[in-house]
Structures are given as C-alpha cells and as structure tokens.
Amino acid sequence: MSSPAHSHSLFSGGRVFALAQNTLLELIRMRVFYFMLLFAMMVIGSSLFTVQFSFQEQFQVLKDVGLGAISIFSWLLGLLCTALLLPKDTEDRTLYTILAKPVPRFEYLLGKLLGVFLLIGISVVLMSLLFAGVLGLREQQVLAETIRTTSNPNDLAEAIATIKASAFNWNLVPGIALIYLKAILCATLTLFISTFASSSVFTVLVSVVIYLIGHVQGIAREYWLAGGNGAPLTKIMVALVALVFPDLQLFNVVDEIAVGTAVPMLLFWKITGFGLLYTLVYMLLAQVVFSTKEL
Amino acid sequence: MKRFLLPIAFLVGFGILKLPVEKLLLSQEQAAGFQAAQLNLHVRSQLGQMGFVAALSGFRAVMADLLFIRVGTAFQKTEWGRMKLLLESATQLQPKAVMFWEMAHFHMAYDAAIASRENRIQQPSETLRRRAEREYMHIGEQFLLDGISFNPDNSRLYEHLGRFYSKRLYDHERAAEAYATSAKKPGAHEYVGRFAAYELAEVPGKEAQAYQQLCHFYKTGPRVPTLENLIHRLEEKLAVPPSERVYSPSNQETVSPAQAR
Numbered sequence A: 001m002s003s004p005a006h007s008h009s010l011f012s013g014g015r016v017f018a019l020a021q022n023t024l025l026e027l028i029r030m031r032v033f034y035f036m037l038l039f040a041m042m043v044i045g046s047s048l049f050t051v052q053f054s055f056q057e058q059f060q061v062l063k064d065v066g067l068g069a070i071s072i073f074s075w076l077l078g079l080l081c082t083a084l085l086l087p088k089d090t091e092d093r094t095l096y097t098i099l100a101k102p103v104p105r106f107e108y109l110l111g112k113l114l115g116v117f118l119l120i121g122i123s124v125v126l127m128s129l130l131f132a133g134v135l136g137l138r139e140q141q142v143l144a145e146t147i148r149t150t151s152n153p154n155d156l157a158e159a160i161a162t163i164k165a166s167a168f169n170w171n172l173v174p175g176i177a178l179i180y181l182k183a184i185l186c187a188t189l190t191l192f193i194s195t196f197a198s199s200s201v202f203t204v205l206v207s208v209v210i211y212l213i214g215h216v217q218g219i220a221r222e223y224w225l226a227g228g229n230g231a232p233l234t235k236i237m238v239a240l241v242a243l244v245f246p247d248l249q250l251f252n253v254v255d256e257i258a259v260g261t262a263v264p265m266l267l268f269w270k271i272t273g274f275g276l277l278y279t280l281v282y283m284l285l286a287q288v289v290f291s292t293k294e295l
Numbered sequence B: 001m002k003r004f005l006l007p008i009a010f011l012v013g014f015g016i017l018k019l020p021v022e023k024l025l026l027s028q029e030q031a032a033g034f035q036a037a038q039l040n041l042h043v044r045s046q047l048g049q050m051g052f053v054a055a056l057s058g059f060r061a062v063m064a065d066l067l068f069i070r071v072g073t074a075f076q077k078t079e080w081g082r083m084k085l086l087l088e089s090a091t092q093l094q095p096k097a098v099m100f101w102e103m104a105h106f107h108m109a110y111d112a113a114i115a116s117r118e119n120r121i122q123q124p125s126e127t128l129r130r131r132a133e134r135e136y137m138h139i140g141e142q143f144l145l146d147g148i149s150f151n152p153d154n155s156r157l158y159e160h161l162g163r164f165y166s167k168r169l170y171d172h173e174r175a176a177e178a179y180a181t182s183a184k185k186p187g188a189h190e191y192v193g194r195f196a197a198y199e200l201a202e203v204p205g206k207e208a209q210a211y212q213q214l215c216h217f218y219k220t221g222p223r224v225p226t227l228e229n230l231i232h233r234l235e236e237k238l239a240v241p242p243s244e245r246v247y248s249p250s251n252q253e254t255v256s257p258a259q260a261r
Helices: A013-029 A030-049 A056-092 A095-100 A105-149 A153-166 A174-198 A200-225 A232-244 A252-256 A265-291 B003-031 B039-056 B058-076 B080-093 B099-118 B126-150 B154-169 B172-184 B190-201 B207-220 B225-237
Strands: none
Touching: A013 A105, A013 B080, A030 A105, A030 B080, A056 A095, A056 A105, A056 A174, A056 A200, A056 A252, A056 A265, A056 B058, A095 A105, A105 A153, A105 A174, A105 A265, A105 B172, A174 A252, A200 A232, A252 B058, A265 B003, B003 B080, B039 B058, B039 B080, B039 B225, B058 B080, B058 B099, B080 B126, B080 B172, B099 B126, B099 B154, B126 B154, B126 B172, B154 B172, B154 B190, B172 B190, B190 B207, B190 B225
C-alpha cells in the first residue's frame, strides 16, 4: 500500500521559474536597483539639456550618451546584483533552506541567474524607452524649428528626411539587444566567480578587472596568433589572456550603429549565438564549482 | 584546489576552440564597417589614463564626444594646434562618424588656415603666414582623405573634397574628379554631378568634354543660370555652329538655384 506521495523530477522548469521570480522580487526590493536606475535615467534624461550643437551633432551625442549609459548601467546592475546573490543567501540562511528541499543546485543557480537576467531586461527596456523618448522629443523640437524657418518646400522635405534619418531608427534595436547580451554574459561570469569567491567585494573587483581585460582580449589574441616577438613569459601571459578571457569588444557595435552603420542580421545572430554560448559555458562552470562547494 | 582544475582545464579547452570563431567574427564585423577605431598612444595622451580605460571598456563613442566638445573650447581660444590633436583623437575613436571628419576638415582647411594667414600681429612675415596656411590646408585635406578611407561610400566627404580643391586650391581638375565621384555615391545631392561639369569647364583642354556633360544636364535637369551661362560661354569658346547650339539666351526660362534643389 505504499506509494510515493510526490514524484520528484530531476529538472523542473516550474521550480526554476519560482526561484527566478523570487530572485527578481528580492532584487527589485534592493536599493541598488533603484539607485542604478535613477542614475541611468538622470544621465539619459539630462543629455537632452546638455547638448547645444547643430542637429546632427545633437543626435549623435544624444545617441552616444544614451547608449553608453544603457551599456554601463546594465553591466553594473548585473554585476552588483549577481555578486550579492550567493553571499546574501548564505548570510540569510535562505540558501540552506532552499537546498534542504529537493532542489538541485543547478536549478538553484539557474533560477537565481534568470532572476538577474529578468532584472537586467526590465532595466534595459526602461532605459531604452526613456532613450527613445528623449530622441523623439528632440526630433520633434528640431522638426518644428526647421518647419518654422524653412520656406522652400523641396528644401523642407530634404531637411525633414535628414532629421528623421539622424534621430531614432530601428537599427538601434539590435545594438541595444547586444548591450543586453553583454550584460547577461558578464552577470553569468560574475556568478561563476562568486561560486568560489570568499566575499562579494572580491567578486566585484575580479569581475571589473575581467570586464576591462575582456575589452583588450582581441589585442592579446592577435598578438599571440601572429607569434609576437616577446619574452617567453610575455607570450605565456598573452596566451592565457587570449584563451581564458572572453572577447567583449565583439559585442560593442553600438558606437558604429549610432552613426548610421546598420548591423547585418546574419552577423547579429552570429554574435548573439556566440554570446549565448559564452553564457552557457560560464553557467556550466559555475555549476561545476558550486556542485562541489561545501556549504 | 582539485575542484578548480576541471573548470580551468575546461576554460583553456574552450579558449582553444573559441579563438578561430572570435577571429572570424571580428573580421566579419570589420567587413561590415564595425571595429574600425584605432586606440593608440596618441589617443591615450589626449584622453588621459581614465579616459583611455573608458574608451577601451566600450565607451569609445562617449569619449570621442567629450574630445569633440573640447575641440569647441580650443576653437574659442583659437588654439589651432591643440584642435588638430583633439580632432585627430576624436576621429580615430569614431572613424565612422562622418560629421567628425567634416568638422575636422572645416576647422583646419578653412578656420585655422585663414586665421594663420591673417595673423599679422603674431607673425609679421607673410611668407611664413602663407606657409602656415598651406600646412593647415594640407591637414584639412588629409582629414577628408582619411575620412574617405574609412567611409568610402559617403558622398558628402567627396563633395567637401571637391569644394576644397575648387575654392581653396583652385585645382579644378581634381575638384571635377571629386565631385564626379561624389555624384556616383548613394545619397548624393543632385547638384553635385553638375558641379563636376562646372569644374571640368575650367580645366584647359577639357572644354569639349565639359560641354557634352553640361548639355546632358541642360536636357535632363533643372536649367539653372550657372549652367546656362557656362554652356553659352563654351559654345562661344568652342565655336559651336549656331544650328547645333543647345542654349539661346534670348528665349530660355531659367530656374533659380534654390528652385533647382
């Protein structure tokens, strides 16, 4: 007459979703989220009042500042939130409560990470909406001014077309998507570091250093593959940088998109695929270290 | 320590596999017009340590904008040498931003060059002032040529080059070439093709070729006064028989340049 009261699956999307939802709520309640978002909104919003150039310069500076703010704040938010995840759960003893239940460690990590991804996603969407609003507002101002001061209909049509082409265009969307991708990649990398880090300060510092090195990894890779004439120790160090660190520069395409270069969709999907592969690898590495960690 | 060996080995193994993909992706991005910026010691000296780190960390465009704002300050103080250095750095950081190349060209080839020529107080020698003017004009030209090398399909840069050769160097043959190249680029203004023919009309020995081009524009495009005057002048110069002339000043309606655009 004995039958198992509850069947337990090895992997449950429901459990992961519940963990992700809980993590998202937890992160939203943290002050760091509001501060980061507030700063980002201030930077993007204030760019409207700080630029006093010709309309082409204005739009370019608005785009550069806006996209730069989205990039830095999405990365910082992901970094700080992820660095705090494991230490906070350990400190609050939540980690033990969750893992005492039949929740595999992989699900726990995945749920936590998805919560951070959702948080970064919400922030990027909010910042992008404000950015589009600022660009749209400026576009309307410039258009109204141009219509008021231009009498020749042919000149006016050309001017309107030029202004519209300089302001918001859909080419910016893939650029913002790649900013998000870079932020989630860096968040996963931070999670991997936090699985073996002794404190969240260590995690943050190491992640920042990796972020900086990741942007010059391409230089190290080219030097190493070209067989540069350095000392053996230099060559070893360069090889290590090229092999171990991700090339974050590959995801920086917004600078060119802001000045009108469109990213081909095939290339966009290739970069996206490669970014997701990086994310998956760092997630698996985090799981390998976390699964053997003594809690 | 043992539990870290597997991740490290995995990272290195993944690193070996990812290198060719990264290299391929970079080359594809470069072919599509991305990752063209040059971060060198010259840029670093203009940006400072922290600015250079920021530029390396994916905030290249913002750093380029900051340098460009500093150009404005240097312009107000008429510090032409400093402007040149700042403009070089800004254009190296954002080589796809056509506006930076244009402004760098205008500031050097026109503002700095003319200011140097007129700078009688600080430089009494006219020879030296003329020399400084030529040097700045050359710098301005070089900005356009470098800009073209990064943006070969941009009509505006070729148009500025044509204007520079025509109005500053009085080299009408090169001006005609630059205007003609601009006219072939996507998004070129309609008048640029006519400008190429105008310039060609000023080149000794090319009048017949210019006349053919001008007649084509006369038949197909707006009949602006400059076009009609040039056709009339060339018909006189080339002694075109009255029966073959396309333009007769007495009974033609003209279109103003503003209307023509």
